[in-house]
Amino acid sequence: MEAALWPWLHLLTLMCIFISGTLAFDTVRGTKPSITNDTLRDDPVGRLKVYVYELPTRYNKEVVERDERCLAHMFAAEIFLHEFLLSSPVRTLKPEEADWFFTPVYTTCDLTKNGLPLPFKSPRMMRSAIHYISTQWPYWNRTEGADHFFIVPHDFGACFHYKEEKAIERGILRVLRRSTLVQTFGQSYHVCMQQGSIVVPPYAPTKRIMEHLIPPSTPRSIFAYFRGLFYDVGNDPEGGYYARGARASIWENFKNNPLFDLSTEHPATYYEDMQRAIFCLCPLGWAPWSPRLVEAVVFGCIPVIIADDIVLPFADVIPWIEIGVFLAEDDVPKLDTILASLSATEVLKKQKALANVSIKQAMLFPQPSLPNDGFHQILNGLARKLPHHPSIYLQEGTRVLNWTAGPPADLQPW
Structure with missing residues (x-):
């Protein structure tokens, strides 16, 4: 019984740690950015x-x-x-x-x-x-x-x-x-x-993103966050083909899990909610990628990338292993256990890497352009x-x- 309870206790421990939000562009507040990859x-x-x-x-x-x-x-x-x-x-x-x-x-x-x-x-x-x-x-x-x-x-x-x-x-x-x-x-x-x-x-519209920034001291009180389709009934009426079943598996396994904030509805506070989350789920849809990958990185929410064989943006210069969590599509039922295996030190290390201004800016196409x-x-x-x-x-x-x-x-x- 104690062994079975451990993953849940560890999850709750992570949730109790005060993990502050991260401003999308620290340079706005004059903070010197960290350097993860000089090539960026x-x-x-x-x-x-x-x-x-x-x-x-x-x-x-x-x-x-x-x-x-x-x-x-x-x-x-x-x-x-x-x-x-x-x-x-x-x-x-x-x-x-x-x-x-x-x-x-x-x-x-x-x-x-x-x-x-x-x-x-x-x-x-x-x-x-x-x-x-x-x-x-x-x-x-x-x-x-x-x-x-x-x-x-x-x-x-x-x-x-x-x-x-x-x-x-x-x-x-x-x-x-x-x-x-x-x-x-x-x-x-x-x-x-x-x-x-x-x-x-x-x-992803940079101006709209910047309009929804919340104070960086805001605690990340949501453990895992996702908004989007789980089933594409219109294009995949029998189910199982859309997202190769990965999104459906997320819903069926974690819809009643209080640590997972899942819904098909996009609230007006969508951007703010991502800044309150520790992990943002980024499963494949019809294609391996979606805009939520950009949003997660910019908002300092650790992207949980669920898309086998995905080639990520600017993968030769962005240290995706350092800033994200990778999950095989077949392992979705074990998502809670896998996230629970991450120590608070590992989570904080990924958040620190995500705070790199250069990584955030590399994910955006602002007008006017930025370095x-x-x-x-x-x-x-x-x-x-x-x-x-x-x-x-x-x-x-x-x-x-x-x-x-x-x-x-x-x-x-x-």
């Missing part, structure tokens, strides 16, 4: 030059004008990266001296009434934009895109479909297969995860891929990519 603080200026193609506005500006909700949804990084690059010191107006070329095409702004992106036109739109740059400038044709990067923040990146089996069947858009992809999707050994891709966090933010991490990732290997340059007249391959609908004009 690299300055990309002087290390690379980027040429931004000037496309007809139907590929970008007009898309946003038709539906301004695009400016706030979780894929909006494609819009703000474009705006950032236009005024960035790394931008060059001389394409002959560029290390990288960027094509500003907004492929996630075709939204449903509920604000969900429909990617069905995205392949045609992207193919059309690439056809345009390849006929108006000579630079694409030298490498067939090997020195070009594209941001594709869909659920399954450049596979351009929100259902995994359809995304796998389609594969990465063929004309993008020599390019570097900047994508929110990241999963090891997956056909939609291209080698050399730069995985970034989903977009070390997500924009700069993308540029640093591109800089680390330089210099380009001579083999990327093709002999004149040589072709590698097959423009005529792909699903018939993708090949239609846009």
Whole structure:
């Protein structure tokens, strides 16, 4: 009996420890940030030059004008990266001296009434934009895109479909297969995860986050917190497929556990509640990631990452092992025991690592930009891929990519 009670007693002990909240940006209060990884603080200026193609506005500006909700949804990084690059010191107006070329095409702004992106036109739109740059400038044709990067923040990146089996069947858009992809999707050994891709966090509105900060002395009185779907009845009526059953398992095992604050409802105090929580559950949904991963890190809530084989944002510079807890999907029923095994010292150590300002800023795409933010991490990732290997340059007249391959609908004009 005593052995069975130990995990619960340990959980209660952790709950009784006064663990203070952490301000999203300590620099606001003049606190010197801790340094977990100096690479996060690299300055990309002087290390690379980027040429931004000037496309007809139907590929970008007009898309946003038709539906301004695009400016706030979780894929909006494609819009703000474009705006950032236009005024960035790394931008060059001389394409002959560029290390990288960027094509500003907004492929996630075709939204449903509920604000969900429909990617069905995205392949045609992207193919059309690439056809345009390849006929108006000579630079694409030298490498067939090997020195070009594209941001594709869909659920399954450049596979351009929100259902995994359809995304796998389609594969990465063929004309993008020599390019570097900047994508929110990241999963090891997956056909939609291209080698050399730069995985970034989903977009979370920085201004709105900053408006909901609470005093850093506020105790963290919630043990484990989650708001979101457990069952997606509309798209997975039989259950078990959505989130590979992980979310359903969370609900069935812990819905009556007083230490777990679980609900499908998003209260007005959602951001404040995360700042009062010790652990924030970050299970996969239809894709391995979600905006709550960003929110947890920014609010100093230890992310409990439940997504097998996930590739996390900027994983080469953010020490995810130090700031998070990783749980196999099959181990969800043991979630309480696993969290109970963490000592107060381990919890405090992770919270201290989470307090690093550079880590928080790396998870955001603020306007205006801030040092070390997500924009700069993308540029640093591109800089680390330089210099380009001579083999990327093709002999004149040589072709590698097959423009005529792909699903018939993708090949239609846009």
